[in-house]
Amino acid sequence: SQELEQSPQSLIVQEGKNLTINCTSSKTLYGLYWYKQKYGEGLIFLMMLQKGGEEKSHEKITAKLDEKKQQSSLHITASQPSHAGIYLCGADLLGSARQLTFGSGTQLTVLP
């Protein structure tokens, strides 16, 4: 099984709808990172969470970290076609600050 499980694997929503993507770790999280990727392109950094209960927002995207559950959620409010892409959670599971372990990603499609 993967160390970082993302769900759902894919998501199709109508424009204007809210959605949530989850990321659960089987190991202690020393830092949780959310990235967005357009197909075949590099990763765009969205947010980093470090402390349990931490919540960060950028425009219509909010990410939360539940340290006890070793879980993070990414919530998009009033989705737009520009939100479409692959969302990846990455985590420092070793406390080494040298490598990120990624989930397998969530493919988001927003229908106009």
Place this chain on the structure above:
Amino acid sequence: DAGVTQSPTHLIKTRGQQVTLRCSPKSGHDTVSWYQQALGQGPQFIFQYYEEEERQRGNFPDRFSGHQFPNYSSELNVNALLLGDSALYLCASRQISTHKLNYGYTFGSGTRLTVV
């Protein structure tokens, strides 16, 4: 301000051949990491270079090797290519002296390697 630059953008190689991928980090960055991303999967850490030395390595065979130059640029070499090496190879850089954690990584757009 240029971000992370990778070359080439696409590459087709034959099984058994060798390949070299190149990465120029973002200006001011001194640490370079390489990741392999297979289709439909998340990136997997290959290794990280800092001060021209490999500092950490992921679960990849010795066929994967790298180098970092004095100007902080880096190369990823893969020998004896297998069909399974087909993937998007991503380079990420950051300035290690100002970031204790993984915050601040900038990723390049990647090199798409196809092994036939």
